Amino acid sequence: MTARMNIHEKGQNALKAMYGLGGYLAKSTVEQSLLHLLYFRVSQINGCAFCLDMHAKDLRAAGETEQRLYLLNAWREAPFYSARERAALEWAEAVTKIPNGQVPDEVYATASAQFTEQELIDLTIAVITINSYNRINIAFGVVAGSYEAKAK
Numbered sequence: 001m002t003a004r005m006n007i008h009e010k011g012q013n014a015l016k017a018m019y020g021l022g023g024y025l026a027k028s029t030v031e032q033s034l035l036h037l038l039y040f041r042v043s044q045i046n047g048c049a050f051c052l053d054m055h056a057k058d059l060r061a062a063g064e065t066e067q068r069l070y071l072l073n074a075w076r077e078a079p080f081y082s083a084r085e086r087a088a089l090e091w092a093e094a095v096t097k098i099p100n101g102q103v104p105d106e107v108y109a110t111a112s113a114q115f116t117e118q119e120l121i122d123l124t125i126a127v128i129t130i131n132s133y134n135r136i137n138i139a140f141g142v143v144a145g146s147y148e149a150k151a152k
Contacts, residue, residue: 015136018129018132018133021125021128021129022129024125025122025125025126025129028119028122028126029116029118029119029122030088030115030119030122030123030126032062033059033062033064034084034085034088035123035126036055036058036059036062036064037059037064037068037072037085037088037089038088038089038092038123038126038127038130039051039055039126039130040052040055040056040059040069040072041072041073041075041089041092041093042092042093042096042127042130042131042134043055043130043134044072044073045093045096045097046096046131046134046135046138047138048133048134048137048138049143049144050137050142050143050144050147051130051133051134051137052144053144053145053147054147054149056069057147057148057149058149058150060149061149061150065080067080068080068081072089075089083114084114084115086110087110087111087113087114087115088111088114088115088123090107090110090111091103091107091108091110091111091120091123091124091127092123092126092127094107095124095127095128096127096131111123
């Protein structure tokens with residue numbers, strides 16, 4: 001698929017609102033490394049090549065291991081993720097997929113045991129934000145591969 005338009009150039013006014021969410025999340029008490037892991041996982045679910053490329057590069061630049069990236073799609077079976085990460089990944093998947101029209105009570109209970117109420121709100125905003133970016137990039141055929149990670 002070729003790019004339909006340069007949404008990042010033509011849609012600047014519309015995207016400014018979403019950039020504000022990123023600014024908010026940058027100040028969250030949730031670890032930035034965990035948020036980027038969530039962005040990568042949600043992008044896997046949604047099949048957003050541009051976001052997968054971008055977040056893989058950002059995660060690697062921040063020191064994430066190849067092994068954890070390769071196995072993220074199977075995080076439930078892999079022993080490389082902490083209880084906090086597992087709770088966040090489960091929450092992100094449930095908020096993205098909305099099984100049976102709601103986030104299951106057991107998923108909420110697991111997440112609530114690992115995160116404060118404010119952190120859970122921030123995780124939810126993070127999931128909503130990456131889902132929105134995924135849909136924009138997929139809708140406009142944004143091509144993966146051009147993103148360069150910022151030096152850490």
